Amino acid sequence: MTSVRQLRYFVDIADCGSFTAAADNLFIAQSALSRQIKELEQHLGTPLFERTARQPRLTAAGQAFYQRARKLLADLDKAERLAQDIGRGQRGSVRLNHSSTVPLAGLLLERIGAYLRDNADVSLEIAQQSSEAQLQDIAEGNLDVGLLRLPVLRQHDEVDVHPLFDEPLYLAVAAQHPRAQAACVHLAELRDERFISIPHGQRGGLSYQSAALCMQAGFFPRAAQVVSRKTTQLQLIQAGFGVALLPESMRALAPGSVVFVPLADEGCSTTVALACGRGQGEMLQRFVAALRGSAVGCGSLDQEQPAG
Known part of the structure; x- marks a missing residue:
């Protein structure tokens, strides 16, 4: 099999125009260089150079081989640089998923945009996924980074969970709802409301946090006739099916x-x-x-309390 070294030697001889100049350029003995080219020609079954008294000339086979050899070496150099850049963190693709209740807006979007501007050779693959599925995929190596809401009920030894920032919760209601005009509401006043987001027994996240707050106020949220843990809950609220406790960042997604x-x-x-x-x-x-x-240059919102 033709080696990369033989390809480089062959191309260098063709570029330099002589075995002597190529040997000097490659810092090897001319005899070693000649031996490698002879082995290459034997492997190919055809001479690549016409040996003359003045200088070696490429044969027809050598000329055809030269064009492909140069391209192969150029492609190899590109592949090596790409691998080195990826190894140094300068190129590649990041798989990022986020919960439906963590919209890529505000500070998160600003930081993603700033990172991409500073790392033009890095691309993002973004999708929406539940918190539990994110953690599982990260543990299995199918996902790089997840954005979710605490609490996380299922822990994975291979996954670190870092709190980023807190944001206030609001009562989200339809514009025609009796409480829509209130300056503020107490949770205890929501005892008889129908909630379109009810927690699952083995899942954490926003619905779990909302239920925990309601229980602190003395009641467990009553389920509406239609419930959802996705962004469709905004449409359900708009249609008057019920209410929900939603984070401030979801206001940007909500209809008027x-x-x-x-x-x-x-x-x-x-x-x-x-x-x-x-x-x-x-x-x-x-x-x-x-x-x-x-x-460097960013103020941290991380609470530096990694969990998981």
Whole structure:
């Protein structure tokens, strides 16, 4: 089989115009260079050079081989540079998924945009996925970074969960709802309301946090006739099926006919967190640092309390 070394030797001889000049350029003995070319010609079954008294000339086979050999070496150099850049975290693709209740807006979108501007050779693959599925995919190596809401009920040894920032919760109601005009509401006043988001027994996230706050106020949220844990809950609220406790960032997604009413109780907030696998490469480390706000020149919103 033709070796990369033989290809480089062959191309260098053709470029230099002589075995002597090529040997000097390659810092090897001319006899070693000649031996490698002879082995290459034997492998190919045809001479590549016409040996003359003055200088070697490419045969017809040598000329055809020369064009392909140069291209192969150029492609190999590109592949090596690409691998080195990816290894240094300068190129590649990051798989990022986010919960439906963590919209890529505001500060998150700003930091993603800033990272991409500083890393033009890195691309993002973004999709929406439940928190539990994100953690599972990260643990199995099928996902790089996840954005979700705490609490996380299922822990994975291979996954770190970093709190990013807190944001207030609001009561989201249809514009025609009796509480839509209220300056604020207490959770205890929502005892008889129908909630379109009810927690699953083995899942955390926003619905779990909302139920926990309602239980602190003395009741468990009553389920509406139609429930959803996705962004479709905004449409359900708009249609008057029920109410929900939603984070401030979802106001940007809400139609004008959905009203966000402030909650009067203390502690009505939710935490956005970042999940990632352990033992990341440099590119992922930089991306995670950018989202956590720990990159140079960024103020950090990370509470530096990794869980999981």
